[in-house]
Amino acid sequence: MKKIVPFTKDLMFKTKIGEITSIALDNTLKLNDLEVSGEFIISGTYKMLGAGQVEEEFKYNIPVDITIDSKYETKNCIVSIDDFSYEIINEEKLKVNISVMLDDLDIKEDPVSAIEVLVDDVSDNTRESLYDEVSFKLDSESDSLKELEELNTELEDLNLNQDNIRTDTTSNTNLNQNTNLNQNVNLNINTTETDNNEENLFDNVNPEHEYSIYRVYTVKEDDTLDIIYEKFQTNKETLMNYNDLDNVTVGSKIIIPDCNE
Numbered sequence: 578m579k580k581i582v583p584f585t586k587d588l589m590f591k592t593k594i595g596e597i598t599s600i601a602l603d604n605t606l607k608l609n610d611l612e613v614s615g616e617f618i619i620s621g622t623y624k625m626l627g628a629g630q631v632e633e634e635f636k637y638n639i640p641v642d643i644t645i646d647s648k649y650e651t652k653n654c655i656v657s658i659d660d661f662s663y664e665i666i667n668e669e670k671l672k673v674n675i676s677v678m679l680d681d682l683d684i685k686e687d688p689v690s691a692i693e694v695l696v697d698d699v700s701d702n703t704r705e706s707l708y709d710e711v712s713f714k715l716d717s718e719s720d721s722l723k724e725l726e727e728l729n730t731e732l733e734d735l736n737l738n739q740d741n742i743r744t745d746t747t748s749n750t751n752l753n754q755n756t757n758l759n760q761n762v763n764l765n766i767n768t769t770e771t772d773n774n775e776e777n778l779f780d781n782v783n784p785e786h787e788y789s790i791y792r793v794y795t796v797k798e799d800d801t802l803d804i805i806y807e808k809f810q811t812n813k814e815t816l817m818n819y820n821d822l823d824n825v826t827v828g829s830k831i832i833i834p835d836c837n838e
Contacts, residue, residue: 578649580679581659585672588619588637593668595626602661602675606641613643613656617675626668643677650683790835791819798827809833 600621607615620636645651659678666672794805802822806812811833816822819832 578682578684580645580682582643582677582679584617584639584641584675584677586617586639586675587666588635588671588673590623590635590669590671592633593626594623594665594671595628596624597663597665597671598622598624598632600663602658602673604641604658606656606677608651608654608656611645611647611649611651613641613645613677613679615641617641619673641677643679645679645682648685650685653681653683655680792833792835794831794833796825796827796829796831800827805831805833 598621600619603618603620605615605618606613617639618636619639620634622632622634624630624632645654657678657680658675660676661674663671663673792809794809796805802813802816802825806816813822815834816831819834825831
């Protein structure tokens with residue numbers, strides 16, 4: 578793209594102008610981004626009015642500043658003089674007309690306008706496809722973010738559950754250890770000190786019995802007497818010596834002699 582920038586300047590002479598015998602235009606114009614600056618240098622000779630063949634020299638330096646609109650790209654721009662003319666206005670004034678050409682200017686592309694033009698140029702079906710593709714990508718990104726958030730939540734829950742499992746495991750271990758200790762405690766009737774409930778529980782134990790180690794078992798919901806016999810490798814006759822088996826219910830405590838000792 579080309580742009581022409583016109584200049585007009587009146588040059589005042591100190592003596593009367595009879596005739597311009599020679600004239601030349603030079604310049605020091607330079608382009609710096611969006612600014613063109615420098616000087617027009619106009620020089621030549623002229624004959625003074627009434628002086629016959631006597632010629633005088635003249636020279637004028639005219640400052641130039643051109644600001645280019647920011648919508649243009651100037652990296653390929655070339656600055657040159659497109660036209661130059663002059664005329665004598667009166668005996669003391671010379672008028673010069675100068676045109677500066679800015680060649681190879683490019684209009685900067687507006688991304689929004691470019692997208693609008695692109696969409697306007699395609700068919701309706703293609704336009705719908707473009708919109709669908711953009712929507713799909715956005716939806717996919719949203720789904721990915723949603724999945725990531727859900728995964729993070731699951732990991733947090735898993736960590737919490739693991740902590741709870743560790744706590745429960747520790748508690749259960751301690752409970753089992755305590756239970757085993759309680760169930761496997763050596764009950765030496767003659768020497769072991771017990772609380773009031775334990776003393777009542779073992780009131781029926783005859784010190785002359787052959788067993789020196791006993792277990793205390795709490796009846797569970799799914800227990801039957803046959804299951805208890807089998808579990809502790811004993812029988813009804815043995816347990817009847819220590820327990821009232823006719824009144825055994827869930828939660829009842831049964832004394833079981835250790836037959837293996």
